[in-house]
Amino acid sequence: MSISKKEVEHVAMLARLEFSEQELEEYTEKMNDILGYMDKLNQLDTSKVAATYHVLPINNVLREDKDRHYLDNETALKNAPDKKDGMFKVPRIV
Amino acid sequence: MSNQWETVIGLEVHTELKTKSKIFCACSTEFGGEPNTHVCPVCLGMPGTLPVANKKVVDFAIKAGLALNCEIKEFNKFDRKNYYYPDLPKGYQISQFDLPVCGQGHLDIEVNGQTKRIGITRIHMEDDAGKLNHEGEVIAQAESSLVDYNRAGVPLLEIVSEPDMRSPEEAAAYLEKVKAILQYTEVSDCKMQEGSLRCDANISIRPLSATKLGTRTELKNMNSFKALQKALEYEVERHIELVEDGGTVVQETRSWDESKGMTVSLRSKEEAHDYRYFPDPDLVPLVIDEKWIESIRNSLPELPDERKQRLINDYDLPKYDAEIITSSKDLADYFDHCLDHFRDAKKISNWIMGELLRLLNVNDKEVADCPVAPKELGELLHLIEKGTISGKVAKQVFEEMFASGKNAKQIVKEKGLEQISDTGELEKIIEEIIAANPDPVSDYKSGKGQAIGFLVGQVMKASKGKANPQMVKKMLSDKLG
Numbered sequence: 015m016s017i018s019k020k021e022v023e024h025v026a027m028l029a030r031l032e033f034s035e036q037e038l039e040e041y042t043e044k045m046n047d048i049l050g051y052m053d054k055l056n057q058l059d060t061s062k063v064a065a066t067y068h069v070l071p072i073n074n075v076l077r078e079d080k081d082r083h084y085l086d087n088e089t090a091l092k093n094a095p096d097k098k099d100g101m102f103k104v105p106r107i108v
Numbered sequence: 109m110s111n112q113w114e115t116v117i118g119l120e121v122h123t124e125l126k127t128k129s130k131i132f133c134a135c136s137t138e139f140g141g142e143p144n145t146h147v148c149p150v151c152l153g154m155p156g157t158l159p160v161a162n163k164k165v166v167d168f169a170i171k172a173g174l175a176l177n178c179e180i181k182e183f184n185k186f187d188r189k190n191y192y193y194p195d196l197p198k199g200y201q202i203s204q205f206d207l208p209v210c211g212q213g214h215l216d217i218e219v220n221g222q223t224k225r226i227g228i229t230r231i232h233m234e235d236d237a238g239k240l241n242h243e244g245e246v247i248a249q250a251e252s253s254l255v256d257y258n259r260a261g262v263p264l265l266e267i268v269s270e271p272d273m274r275s276p277e278e279a280a281a282y283l284e285k286v287k288a289i290l291q292y293t294e295v296s297d298c299k300m301q302e303g304s305l306r307c308d309a310n311i312s313i314r315p316l317s318a319t320k321l322g323t324r325t326e327l328k329n330m331n332s333f334k335a336l337q338k339a340l341e342y343e344v345e346r347h348i349e350l351v352e353d354g355g356t357v358v359q360e361t362r363s364w365d366e367s368k369g370m371t372v373s374l375r376s377k378e379e380a381h382d383y384r385y386f387p388d389p390d391l392v393p394l395v396i397d398e399k400w401i402e403s404i405r406n407s408l409p410e411l412p413d414e415r416k417q418r419l420i421n422d423y424d425l426p427k428y429d430a431e432i433i434t435s436s437k438d439l440a441d442y443f444d445h446c447l448d449h450f451r452d453a454k455k456i457s458n459w460i461m462g463e464l465l466r467l468l469n470v471n472d473k474e475v476a477d478c479p480v481a482p483k484e485l486g487e488l489l490h491l492i493e494k495g496t497i498s499g500k501v502a503k504q505v506f507e508e509m510f511a512s513g514k515n516a517k518q519i520v521k522e523k524g525l526e527q528i529s530d531t532g533e534l535e536k537i538i539e540e541i542i543a544a545n546p547d548p549v550s551d552y553k554s555g556k557g558q559a560i561g562f563l564v565g566q567v568m569k570a571s572k573g574k575a576n577p578q579m580v581k582k583m584l585s586d587k588l589g
Binding site for chain 1: 127128129130133134135136137142143144145147148149152160161162163164165166185190192193194207240241242247248250251252253254255256257382384387389391392393394395
């Protein structure tokens with residue numbers, strides 16, 4: 015399995031990353047190395063191994079349904095680059 | 109519209125659960141708080157925070173699943189659905205992808221007297237997004253938007269149906285039934301106007317004999333049952349017109365524009381969804397054992413279909429009445445409470461289905477906010493039964509009760525609406541009517557029996573509806589006999 019420069023560009027876009035032409039070359043190569051290693055793992059016969067959904071052998075970590083107040087509005091907005099009327103102000107969406 | 113086409117509809121229903129706290133943190137789920145006051149580092153998506161699932165959300169998911177006849181999955185897990193949008197501070201929604209909490213189920217709907225079974229594909233748990241307030245008429249014109257994260261992290265169930273519905277009416281009936289079941293089980297209050305019940309639809313058409321599904325469009329932004337039905341009707345016609353004119357339906361997401369009464373394409377230039385689901389490493393899997401399921405099963409209340417059957421069996425109500433009354437838990441409770449004060453179930457049902465629902469509808473009120481309590485409706489029905497007021501006057505009194513909150517006795521007394529059952533008084537009016545209507549009188553005398561109806565009507569009119577119609581009819585026929 016190998017991926018093209020175009021696919022790396024796509025993944026970068028999904029992650030909102032911008033790469034220069036040189037970086038793109040570099041990451042395509044690196045990602046192909048990683049995928050090559052995955053291919054090696056795929057050579058193992060795992061037909062008798064159950065899928066791993068979590069690395070810890072723990073289930074059902076749950077909390078009771080109790081509510082509590084945590085942040086006031088001012089603190090909640092403290093890191094906001096821009097705000098208005100007690101809300102986070104974000105630039106044009108579409 | 110051409111009728112060689114079959115419509116195929118599937119619905120995705122999102123419902124906010126009635127928990128006190130959010131799904132992965134302890135912030136309040138209360139609706140309508142000041143913006144960004146029910147937030148914490150977890151639901152604001154701060155780096156390094158860890159979610160912990162709310163047990164009640166799982167309880168409610170199992171409960172809804174059992175009520176919708178779903179298989180409860182022993183092993184299920186949470187996954188991240190990745191996308192960027194300002195209402196989603198983490199950059200991903202925590203949802204369930206390939207191992208949801210509930211598998212296949214079904215519910216029965218009734219359309220035009222026919223019962224039809226609609227399949228449910230799955231139910232999964234997820235967190236809601238924040239609320240965007242665009243600073244402009246519509247999003248496309250807004251230079252900026254304001255975000256309130258109070259809703260971010262409110263627990264949601266997504267209930268996905270099979271593409272089993274064949275008309276917009278069936279889709280509306282399905283949504284009504286889902287809503288009723290969620291309300292009966294008390295997992296959600298299902299207020300469409302507050303967004304605690306939301307619905308997206310997948311719709312396609314195909315030639316009547318075809319087995320393969322046509323290309324579908326996904327409809328969003330339908331905020332009421334009426335909007336759902338109108339949007340689907342619009343879309344069916346659009347598909348048929350397109351195909352009959354030799355075009356093809358494009359698979360896309362469309363938004364219902366209520367003011368224009370049409371669906372509009374949501375730009376698809378952005379690339380196809382690529383959510384890159386993967387198991388959320390911050391949340392461990394859920395294992396639901398038989399004991400847990402049983403304890404929830406034991407807490408299930410009477411569901412709409414059972415309640416409907418009970419009303420038919422115990423009170424001899426027609427199926428139609430029972431169906432309407434049990435369509436909402438509040439309405440069914442109202443009916444039951446009326447029975448504590450008046451024993452004729454069919455009369456109560458007539459009043460609920462007639463005047464009560466009509467006035468609630470006209471005044472845009474919910475049953476829970478009905479100004480006439482069951483006890484007061486019971487008293488009104490007693491007044492009719494005792495002959496104190498006529499059925500016609502009773503409707504007038506009921507309207508007044510609804511508007512003013514006064515009780516029936518008070519209104520009847522204040523307005524002098526008691527029925528006239530006094531023979532002397534009636535005699536006087538009847539004499540006048542006979543004198544004033546020689547033609548109908550001679551018609552009746554010459555054997556045209558139906559003419560008496562007109563005369564009774566005239567007496568009722570002259571008495572402003574207060575005469576006792578049975579007595580009037582008897583006295584008239586005795587006199588003219």
